[in-house]
Amino acid sequence: MTDTDVLIIGAGHNGLTCAAYLAMAGLRVTVVDRRKVAGGAAVTEEFSPGFRNSVAAYTVSLLNPQVIADLKLAEHGLRVVERKAQNFLPASDGSYLLTGEGRTKQSVAKLSPRDADRIDGFARELEDIADVLRQLVLRPPPNMVEGFGVSAVREAFNALGTANVLRKMTLEQQRSLLDLFTRSAGEMLDERFESNLVKALYGFDAIVGNYASPYAAGSAYVMLHHAFGEVNGKKGAWGHAIGGMGAITQAMARAARGYGADIRLQAGVREVIVERDRAAGVVLDNGETVRAKYIASSVNPKLLYTRLVPSGALPPEFFARMKNWRNGSGTFRMNVALSALPSFTALPGPGDHLTAGIILGPSLGYMDRAWQDARDHGWSRKPVVEVLIPSTLDDTLAPAGKHVASLFCQHVAPELPDGKSWDAHRDEVADLMIATVDAYAPGFANSVIGRQILSPLDLERQFGLLGGDIFHGALSLNQLFSARPMLGHADYRGPVRGLYHCGSGAHPGGGVTGAPGHNAARVILGDHRGLFR
Numbered sequence: 001m002t003d004t005d006v007l008i009i010g011a012g013h014n015g016l017t018c019a020a021y022l023a024m025a026g027l028r029v030t031v032v033d034r035r036k037v038a039g040g041a042a043v044t045e046e047f048s049p050g051f052r053n054s055v056a057a058y059t060v061s062l063l064n065p066q067v068i069a070d071l072k073l074a075e076h077g078l079r080v081v082e083r084k085a086q087n088f089l090p091a092s093d094g095s096y097l098l099t100g101e102g103r104t105k106q107s108v109a110k111l112s113p114r115d116a117d118r119i120d121g122f123a124r125e126l127e128d129i130a131d132v133l134r135q136l137v138l139r140p141p142p143n144m145v146e147g148f149g150v151s152a153v154r155e156a157f158n159a160l161g162t163a164n165v166l167r168k169m170t171l172e173q174q175r176s177l178l179d180l181f182t183r184s185a186g187e188m189l190d191e192r193f194e195s196n197l198v199k200a201l202y203g204f205d206a207i208v209g210n211y212a213s214p215y216a217a218g219s220a221y222v223m224l225h226h227a228f229g230e231v232n233g234k235k236g237a238w239g240h241a242i243g244g245m246g247a248i249t250q251a252m253a254r255a256a257r258g259y260g261a262d263i264r265l266q267a268g269v270r271e272v273i274v275e276r277d278r279a280a281g282v283v284l285d286n287g288e289t290v291r292a293k294y295i296a297s298s299v300n301p302k303l304l305y306t307r308l309v310p311s312g313a314l315p316p317e318f319f320a321r322m323k324n325w326r327n328g329s330g331t332f333r334m335n336v337a338l339s340a341l342p343s344f345t346a347l348p349g350p351g352d353h354l355t356a357g358i359i360l361g362p363s364l365g366y367m368d369r370a371w372q373d374a375r376d377h378g379w380s381r382k383p384v385v386e387v388l389i390p391s392t393l394d395d396t397l398a399p400a401g402k403h404v405a406s407l408f409c410q411h412v413a414p415e416l417p418d419g420k421s422w423d424a425h426r427d428e429v430a431d432l433m434i435a436t437v438d439a440y441a442p443g444f445a446n447s448v449i450g451r452q453i454l455s456p457l458d459l460e461r462q463f464g465l466l467g468g469d470i471f472h473g474a475l476s477l478n479q480l481f482s483a484r485p486m487l488g489h490a491d492y493r494g495p496v497r498g499l500y501h502c503g504s505g506a507h508p509g510g511g512v513t514g515a516p517g518h519n520a521a522r523v524i525l526g527d528h529r530g531l532f533r
């Protein structure tokens with residue numbers, strides 16, 4: 001006897017997506033989460049009296065349109081609006097780059113006529129490849145299997161399906177794809193552009209959540225990962241969910257509950273029960289046991305396999321590799337309540353640029369030095385900060401006339417050197433981040449009337465993001481596609497029968513996409529109906 005058909009560990013957006021699809025198909029589904037609110041890293045909270053903001057994830061693009069449609073998220077209240085400008089990059093010499101529909105080329109031309117001639121071509125190159133990869137996002141990647149059993153036949157067909165998608169690329173596009181998966185963004189951008197700000201625009205995407213130099217091999221893939229998305233059908237655009245990122249997960253929770261899923265909060269999992277080599281249930285923090293036919297985990301795979309599943313239940317080689325799963329984004333996240341909008345020296349006063357992702361990190365060299373400094377010192381003393389002021393698009397977040405801003409700060413060490421603790425340095429680094437913004441927008445520091453600070457350690461404590469990793473594991477080639485979370489387990493099935501992966505540690509990785517949740521649900525349903533096993 002089981003208490004439920006599927007027990008999902010974690011009510012982040014992927015756990016909720018998986019729950020909604022499975023409940024829609026008629027299975028009994030229970031989701032458990034240790035937090036007080038559903039949504040994982042995509043939640044909105046009041047962080048200062050009267051001021052609400054997305055706590056961790058803060059901007060929408062990657063959320064898959066199929067998931068939005070299938071779960072009827074618009075009917076459940078989700079509304080996503082576009083930024084009026086996409087990105088604004090000020091430099092300390094007074095120059096700036098402002099991108100967005102109808103403005104990018106003109107703005108680039110002021111910095112470099114040569115780059116203006118080239119930027120559409122590069123954007124198209126990325127877009128063409130992102131278009132092909134979009135077709136691979138909602139299907140399991142080919143999984144490596146040993147022997148010639150049913151799984152091998154299934155995977156042979158899967159590999160053919162994937163090859164069929166890739167076959168549509170020209171040879172030149174396939175060469176670009178290889179470059180983007182293996183090379184550094186820095187090298188590729190230096191080959192194409194001369195303006196520091198143009199290179200920084202793309203370079204920022206290569207280091208978001210990636211604790212590495214933009215000149216590190218593999219950083220080009222992280223840049224591509226951020227190009228997959230779209231907002232209301234506009235490919236590559238970034239937008240804002242009215243009410244903050246919590247609006248996405250609240251809509252997902254409503255969808256899941258509407259199909260009958262039970263979402264239990266403040267119900268952390270202490271252990272996964274394994275009986276006769278099969279996952280049979282979980283023990284909650286309060287000692288309660290919940291038994292299920294299938295368990296799907298949306299937590300970081302290293303957390304699952306080194307803390308929740310008894311190590312004796314795992315193949316030793318799997319356990320050894322999982323202990324070395326690479327986490328650590330090097331990000332520091334702040335929310336600030338503002339008495340007034342900032343005014344940037346490079347483009348003073350209000351305007352569409354204040355709705356954009358404002359990137360403070362004016363060159364690839366600056367980003368490279370920021371990483372090196374963080375490695376030596378624990379945090380970069382000249383950090384890269386993205387400022388987003390969602391209250392310029394959404395008046396539900398702050399009192400009239402006041403604003404909220406998200407600061408997404410790159411290049412702090414997940415763990416500080418020399419035994420230093422983030423608890424001792426959190427405020428000092430927060431002051432540095434605010435001073436960094438103030439250097440571009442004098443008066444900003446004085447306008448801050450409330451703040452919330454999340455160091456990598458806080459991200460781990462509050463959200464279970466090991467090492468503060470925003471993607472549940474680095475997006476490096478050895479942890480991507482058929483290797484996410486490990487060769488042999490890219491089919492959302494873990495090494496313990498009945499235990500599945502439905503979070504960002506599975507293909508296609510991190511970001512608010514809903515894709516791993518969607519894909520895992522299909523695999524679980526297939527297994528339940530006896531299609532594959």
Ligand SMILES: Cc1cc2nc3c(=O)[nH]c(=O)nc-3n(C[C@H](O)[C@H](O)[C@H](O)COP(=O)(O)OP(=O)(O)OC[C@H]3O[C@@H](n4cnc5c(N)ncnc54)[C@H](O)[C@@H]3O)c2cc1C
Pocket residue numbers: 009010011012013014015032033034035039040041042055056057058059060061062063267268269270298299331333408459462463464465469470471472502503504505509510511512513
């Ligand atoms: C600071 C930050 C900024 C980001 N910015 C963006 C952005 O702007 N746009 C974007 O698309 N993506 C962004 N991301 C990435 C994105 O938010 C994540 O990749 C995504 O939300 C992960 O979703 P998930 O459902 O896979 O996992 P999570 O959201 O991490 O959910 C996992 C859930 O499991 C729960 N859990 C953990 N341990 C247990 C346990 N033992 N028992 C029960 N429950 C447990 C957690 O409480 C959590 O609710 C950001 C992430 C961070 C941290």
